[in-house]
Amino acid sequence: MAQTSVSSSLPKTCKAGVVINEGPDFKLAVEDVPVPEPGPNDVLIKLNTTGICYSDIHYMLCDLPIPPMSSFGVRSPGHEGAGIVVALGSNVTNWKIGDRAGIKPAYDACFDCELCWAGKETYCDQSPQIGLQFPGSYQQYVLSPARYTQRIPEGVDDFIAGPIMCSGSTIYCSIKESGLRPGDWAVLPGAGGGVGHMGVQLARAMGMRVVGVDGGEEKRELCMRLGCEAFVDFTEVEDVAGEVVGICDGKGAHGVFVTAMSKEAYASAPLMCRVGGKVMCIGLPPTGTAFAGADPLLFVGKNLTVMGTKVGSLLDTTKALEFAARGHMKPIYEVFPLTKMPDAVEKLRSGKVAGRLVIDFNA
Known part of the structure; x- marks a missing residue:
């Protein structure tokens, strides 16, 4: 039986921004969480960056007509991350260790309905949201279905690619x-x-x-x-x-x-x-x-x-990244280290941001 492929030694835990007391009085804290193990069809991505999106604030405030993160057992929001693949599930053949990869809002889709066939898979009934139904990009090591993981082209660094996963x-x-x-x-x-x-x-x-x-x-x-x-x-x-x-x-x-x-x-x-x-x-x-x-x-x-309109499809995201690679779109961002993620979230919540806020997991 094929075995999971893993890059040199992975840690048992990683840092993550986790929500405490979700709702109007929520707080975000940086804590250690377990590094997940990929299932047969997953890749494990070590993120270098994540953007901070106001949808994350909505999820933590619980002010949208959707179930809260806690109902899915999720504590870390986030849906616009960029990094590298560090582990492969046993069935994964289309990715290799070290490939650059991105996390975007839609976690997966069924690929067996007319919406998916028409390139509107983000509207698919079986398209769950990362950072809501699955641990999101506020966590440095995250899982992603191999078939729905976004490739990042050369010429687009992770600070640019992260925000493009959602905003762009x-x-x-x-x-x-x-x-x-x-x-x-x-x-x-x-x-x-x-x-x-x-x-x-x-x-x-x-x-x-x-x-x-x-x-x-x-x-x-x-x-x-x-x-x-x-x-x-x-x-x-x-x-x-x-x-x-x-x-x-x-x-x-x-x-x-x-x-x-x-x-x-x-x-x-x-x-x-x-x-x-x-x-x-x-x-x-x-x-x-x-x-x-x-x-x-x-x-x-x-x-x-x-x-x-919702977030774009795999193809839309690819096209947006191509605009960035050609120099036609560059997110304007302010960088925060991981330890200051709670400050970044509070700054966005207060409406004091021009452009985007991006977390550097390695700072």
């Missing part, structure tokens, strides 16, 4: 699904955030005219540096939607990509659109705090579309 893949998928074309106006509420700032770069690389919407001078500077043609500061402008429409030829945006989570961002998005415009729902507000829509007369009169 998510916004790539949304831009693709929107059908916007070169020369179209793309507006991004939340443009200075983890998903938004990568959307600015991707939309620009695809030939779109980009308008960022966010608050504060730090985010204005970031957005303009990354390729926004204009920036609207919601802390200074009273009629944000009107300002956006004026910038976009006085007609409005072809697509509004709502990466922000606020009630105001979702309420104003349809008002920013031109006839035939699309509102793309990406940011996840806490349950019951926001509504994606407007008076039906507006939708009828302007032929508007509202569409939601």
Whole structure:
């Protein structure tokens, strides 16, 4: 019988960020946890980095209409890690020790339904979430099904690859699904955030005219540096939607990509659109705090579309990584050592982040 293949001596335990007292008063602590052993069809990945995503905060706050992490026996969130394969299950033949590999939000899929066959496997009923139903990338050694582990190309380091596993893949998928074309106006509420700032770069690389919407001078500077043609500061402008429409030829945006989570961002998005415009729902507000829509007369009169998109597929993530390898997308990030992971989580929770926060497991 084939045996599990393991790189030179693996430790019995590893460091992990674990949630304590999940819910509104949660805390994150760094503790030792057992290093898992791969099953026959798994790879074991030693992560060098993980991004910190607001979805992790949602999971720890328990403010989404899904079962809590604890119901699955999971303590470590996280879903955008990058590292190397250090052990192989007995049936794994498509990976080898030392290969670079990434962890993304979807853990696996059935690959035996029309959604999987159509490249929409993240919507598959049998597509569980890592960092929710399985221990996530806040843990340095994590398991991943070999058939659904993401390969990382040369020219993309782990600090760039980690955030692309979720943020970059998510916004790539949304831009693709929107059908916007070169020369179209793309507006991004939340443009200075983890998903938004990568959307600015991707939309620009695809030939779109980009308008960022966010608050504060730090985010204005970031957005303009990354390729926004204009920036609207919601802390200074009273009629944000009107300002956006004026910038976009006085007609409005072809697509509004709502990466922000606020009630105001979702309420104003349809008002920013031109006839035939699309509102793309990406940011996840806490349950019951926001509504994606407007008076039906507006939708009828302007032929508007509202569409939601999740994180991208394996192919979407590969394409996003290719943009990064060609130099068209680079996450702007602040690095924290593993010991400061609780500080990074608190900083993101407080909304004080321009770009992305990334944990260096080796610092």
